[in-house]
Amino acid sequence: MKFHKRFALAALSAATSLGTVVTAMPVTIQAEEVNSNAISKVEKGSKDNVINVTFADGNQGRITFLEESIFRYNIDPTKQFSKYATDSGTAKIQAQPDESGTYTHPAASIAEDDAKFTISCGTTKIEFSKTDGKMTVKSGDKTVMQEKEPLILSPSGTAQKLVSNEGEDFYGGGTQNGRFVHTGESISISNTNNWTDGGVASPNPFYWSTNGYGVLRNTFKPGTYDFGKTTDGTVSAQHEEREFDAYYFVSGADEKAQVSKDLLQDYFKVTGNPVLLPEYAFYLGHLNCYNRDSWDTTGSKGWTIKGSEPSTSAGTTLYENGMASGYILPEGTHAESLNGVKPTVNADKFKAADAPLEYSARAVIDRYQANDMPFGWFLPNDGYGCGYGQNGYDQSGGTEAERQASLDANLQNLHDFTEYANAHGVSTGLWTQSNLSPIASEKQQLVRDFRGEVNTGGITTLKTDVAWVGSGYTFGLNGIKTAYDIVTGDVSTRPNIVTLDGWAGTQRYGAIWTGDQYGGNWEYIRFHIPTYIGQSLSGNPNIGSDMDGIFGGAPIIATRDYQWKTFTTTMLDMDGWGSYVKSPYTHGDPYTGISRMYLKLKAQLMPYIYTSAASAANIEFGKDGTGNNDQGLPMIRAMMLADDSDYAA
Structure with a gap:
């Protein structure tokens, strides 16, 4: 040569x-x-x-x-x-x-x-x-x-x-x-x-x-x-x-x-054909950490929610402390949790006074429903150093039996949350920053067992993090394939996998998320439009991002983001990192009312959205796919896919 x-x-x-x-x-x-x-x-x-x-x-x-x-x-x-x-x-x-x-x-x-x-x-x-x-x-x-x-x-x-x-x-x-x-x-x-x-x-x-x-x-x-x-x-x-x-x-x-x-x-x-995500995946998802920090009426970080009150109102403010990996709950504090209960297994080092329901993940589900906001899935552990239970709190090592007892109790805690969420029409999942199988050197409350999380905890969603699949390439593809195989094989359910650092073949297993980005400016919306079109033209129609970013944020940008992303695939309320509570009911009216209207519009359009998703998954429904002559075309389509005119170009 x-x-x-x-x-x-x-x-x-x-x-x-x-x-x-x-x-x-x-x-x-x-x-x-x-x-x-x-x-x-x-x-x-x-x-x-x-x-x-x-x-x-x-x-x-x-x-x-x-x-x-x-x-x-x-x-x-x-x-x-x-x-x-x-x-x-x-x-x-x-x-x-x-x-x-x-x-x-x-x-x-x-x-x-x-x-x-x-x-x-x-x-x-x-x-x-x-x-x-x-x-x-x-x-x-x-x-x-x-x-x-x-x-x-x-x-x-x-x-x-x-x-x-x-x-x-x-x-x-x-x-x-x-x-x-x-x-x-x-x-x-x-x-x-x-x-x-x-x-x-x-x-x-x-x-x-x-x-x-x-x-x-x-x-x-x-x-x-x-x-x-x-x-x-x-x-x-x-x-x-x-x-x-x-x-x-x-x-x-x-x-x-x-x-x-x-x-x-x-x-x-x-x-391989793109995966057909479960229907709930096309609704809004909420993600945050609910097993690490403490809360009070005063504190280091205030989070204000105005609901359907006017945007000029004071709203209700709760204060969060910690918000970092390694945070240990001080004695006498109010702990956040999934279900509003304290741990009961290997919990000698858990010194918080209580775990009030108002600071729990369950309370978030209640707030969405109280504000009449449709949403489909919930990840309650999205934050570094956040597990899905506090049994074995701050315990390192221990016997195998002690570690297993803590894990079993935490899996039961996850199961109880899933049961509550499912009763309110919401599916559950987990964010993954670490291995999917138990590691003895980890603190007991952070030990993971994905197979147990699926079979006992009832989760069907997995979102990956750069700390886990950040090397991408084969590592990222192997990781999501493992998760996909466990969910489909163990419980015969189509999973909702949202991943970063995808590659060719990722479309067989899940959706793509565009990464941790700053909201609060029009540019955040502007550059997502070509990004979504481009990924769709690259063979993966399932793509999404955080609503108004994970960082920063502004009421008008958040509202416009809910409006236009109503017509896209994956929407994530990535809470806990930005300038305000990342949810559609945060800023008060008119913002809350507009966001509610568009989320309800998405619910009304779900038969159309799901039909489009089936077409994008290349599923055959007779000679013409869904009957719209669009089999294999992405949900978010460049104009040229339907129009060859100079105008479309």
């Missing part, structure tokens, strides 16, 4: 604390020198749908047709041609292996002339230049993709450079905050945990072109996709690994709407 001397890639820097902004650092890759990219031979492989490509320098490539419009192109210097990305662990990018009966495996043929080899499969043709190995892909007579330079492979990375045509636009890349059309721009396919405009929260190594092709790089390594920012007329897609492995999707359609449908369907064929 002929290699360029150097090229730059983005290297991942892990976030070390909540809210840390991490940027991609340039890494210079020194390429090795070898002879040429010339192709010496193209021949049938072991099966009719497999074609082997031999380069003059001895390197081996392989083309595998899964469908006429889907093929895999792999050049592996080790010649192992692994089924999956090498560090994939238990979770895979693909929903099934290439040899699965899910695919038709159509036969391919080979033709040759003086200048090129041509591999044909139905209407798809792949041409390889004999002299330099450059690839051209056609649908019928239409050229949909063309390599501008020979593939670049080095010990540290690979790059493919393609021709970018006039009028061609590019989409994909996952959660690229504030962006969805990438033409003339460069995007990072790496977990930067930069959650602001221009940052990346859940990258996806999948992009597609309105010219009629899509590319899914089968890798968990970071990368950079440049769509003409550095060199006009050139697309450069780079990843930090030596092997080149990619799935290609081909559409011969002329209309952008049909191209997008074709390519998204092919992407789902390889990586």
